Amino acid sequence: SQTIHQWPATLVQPVGSPLSLECTVEGTSNPNLYWYRQAAGRGLQLLFYSVGIGQISSEVPQNLSASRPQDRQFILSSKKLLLSDSGFYLCAWSRGGLHTEAFFGQGTRLTVV
């Protein structure tokens, strides 16, 4: 069966520090991968999506970047965190685009202090 792992679950980081959130998928190959952010009191917003290794599309300009070094690994990074980067980050995957079912990770609650 397919599973998605996202870590860490919670993170408190000082302003200006780097960030690395990792997401891995098991039990499938060549998934479409997504990073979403949910800011307090707001809906989910797509940050990045990837249809293959090394292929990243960014949806909104921001202080974050994403990489896909392996087929089932998706990493969200920042060189210097801002207070406004605080929020809940979710990784998701789908087999062939979101006209099929999407599967979400458990999320990472990031607090930048």
Add this chain to the structure above:
Amino acid sequence: KNEVEQSPQNLTAQEGEFITINCSYSVGISALHWLQQHPGGGIVSLFMLSSGKKKHGRLIATINIQEKHSSLHITASHPRDSAVYICAALPYNTDKLIFGTGTRLQVFP
């Protein structure tokens, strides 16, 4: 105005009540997802619809493509159903979901 609107924003119910959460969207879509977000934040996919109706246990989801409207129903609600329910629409020719802001449901015993 958001392209995906949910109502109500907040909903409280007594155990056993029938629950309806509504989702309206303004764009043409190829699919619509209903998601459940638990207090810890983790999200579970409940349904993916492109037409008609789907049922899973006490949950029923319907969609009317012509009216650009979907509903999520919970029969015989239970306190463990307490969560935020989110609808997300997938416009044609894109792989980018547009999310509603969610409906916070609390079911009391």
